[in-house]
Amino acid sequence: MKRTRKLFLGLLAAATLVLAGCTNSGSSGSSSSTNVAAGGSCPYTFAVITHGDNGSFWSVVYKGAKAAAADYGCKLSEVYGSQQQGQAQPDDNAENAQILNAINQHVSGIAVSDHDPSIMNSTLQRAKAAGIPVVLLNAGCDNTDIAASGAMTCVGQPETLAGQHAGARFLQDGASNVLCVVHQSGQNLLDRCNGIAQGLGLSGNCSTGSAPSSGPACTELILSTPNAASNPQQAIGQVSSYLQSHPQINGVMTLNNAIGTALVSAHPTNVKIATFDLNPAVQQDIQSGGIDFAVDQQQFLQGYLPINFLYLYTKDHGQTTGGGTTVASGPLLVDKTNISTVSAAISAGDD
CATH class of the missing domain: 3.40.50.2300 (Response regulator)
Structure with missing residues (x-):
């Protein structure tokens, strides 16, 4: 223009x-x-x-x-x-x-x-x-x-675009069977999940129900915990239970960083964790390897x-x-390679 x-x-x-x-x-x-x-x-x-x-x-x-x-x-x-x-x-x-x-x-x-x-x-x-x-x-x-x-x-x-970037990154990192954790209602969150499906190379949207035995696949888990973002420990119980029932999942995208950092503490095995948005806890988890990457809007x-x-x-x-x-x-994907470039903004409360 x-x-x-x-x-x-x-x-x-x-x-x-x-x-x-x-x-x-x-x-x-x-x-x-x-x-x-x-x-x-x-x-x-x-x-x-x-x-x-x-x-x-x-x-x-x-x-x-x-x-x-x-x-x-x-x-x-x-x-x-x-x-x-x-x-x-x-x-x-x-x-x-x-x-x-x-x-x-x-x-x-x-x-x-x-x-x-x-x-x-x-x-x-x-x-x-x-x-x-x-x-x-x-x-x-x-x-x-x-x-x-x-x-x-x-x-x-652009939520679908952000999801596409995240899905492509999961695929690059060898995680093709992805669980997308939805913490509250909102079309923008579903757009993120659908973008992940597209980034994984799927022709359809991220689906509900049981995750398939192998990927590429994107499955939505809509949390039933009221106000899950303010009660992440309770919400993580639902996520952990789903992962135990579906050990084929090798990637989890949380759409809220409180859920993401809580999931790191739950120590899921052989699962790459990513989240939306940054804060000091996410920064620490990226640096320690607990979180693979974060989507910074x-x-x-x-x-x-x-x-x-x-x-x-x-x-x-x-x-x-x-x-x-x-x-x-x-979206900006933040991982170990570039977390240092945004750390000053996080510390200043500008990210």
């Missing part, structure tokens, strides 16, 4: 600021008011609304948004997370109400995770009709959803870039980014 020279320079400057570590260290994901105006004299107010909580993943997203607002001197009206700590599933109706509240506040732009398009797309179209630009983040990174929501783009990890960028794009759109008379497609913040 052709961009003007001004937009290119703006994006380049923003990227330079990210690399230089010019970030605000706050990480609150609650609904308390957040007023960030440390940079210049930006007159705009942007809302950040997600389906996440303030856990280790989402706090980095919020940190990115606050860093971008601080770099430009703009304000964030509020940083919302519809899923509270200990809550089993995101509350999509609550998130939708937060979007409506931002529209009624006449914010300058909305950065939002489109977690349930069937509920949220019509509301996001109301934002567009009110002249409020929208950039999706993390969820909704699908061309159809972007168009249906009226957003200019989505910043996130670089969520700091999922917070930073939407504010960057909304600022440029509002300031520079409607210049858009993304062309109605996803601006990918990943």
Whole structure:
């Protein structure tokens, strides 16, 4: 997509600021008011609304948004997370109400995770009709959803693509009979599993039921543990039991790093373990060999870039980014060979 020279320079400057570590260290994901105006004299107010909580993943997203607002001197009206700590599933109706509240506040732009398009797309179209630009983040990174929501783009990890990379890596490492562990509902998680199947060379999707006796194969295990990510030890009992019943499985992909690190502690034999997303525990497990690789979706960028794009759109008379497609913040496969290059970001809370 052709961009003007001004937009290119703006994006380049923003990227330079990210690399230089010019970030605000706050990480609150609650609904308390957040007023960030440390940079210049930006007159705009942007809302950040997600389906996440303030856990280790989402706090980095919020940190990115606050860093971008601080770099430009703009304000964030509020940083919302519809899923509270200990809550089993995101509350999509609550998130939708937060979007409506931002529209009624006449914010300058909305950065939002489109977690349930069937509920949220019509509301996001109301934002567009009110002249409020929208950039999706993390969820909704699908061309159809972007168009249906009226957003200019989505910043996130194309989930099927991430799965394809992971599946190809498993195959490269000699693990062709893969179990994909789904910890909560969400089409994005199923897309990851289906991508793994494609990366393994399968023509169909990742299947449910019993794993076949040999690969290439991808089998989904949908955990029945309520809020499995916050209760990984209980969830791992279900995973371990499945592996004992299906000793032919030689690769496990967990879609949440708490499940991944807990599985390392369970010591499955002759099984390569991989996970999505990084934290210090995953870093340690990669370095020790407990985890083969992790898929890094670089969520700091999922917070930073939407504010960057909304600022440029509002300031520079409607210049858009993304062309109605996803601006990918990943995937980056991290293993022993490159963990050192991202360790500083992990330590700083930027990954």
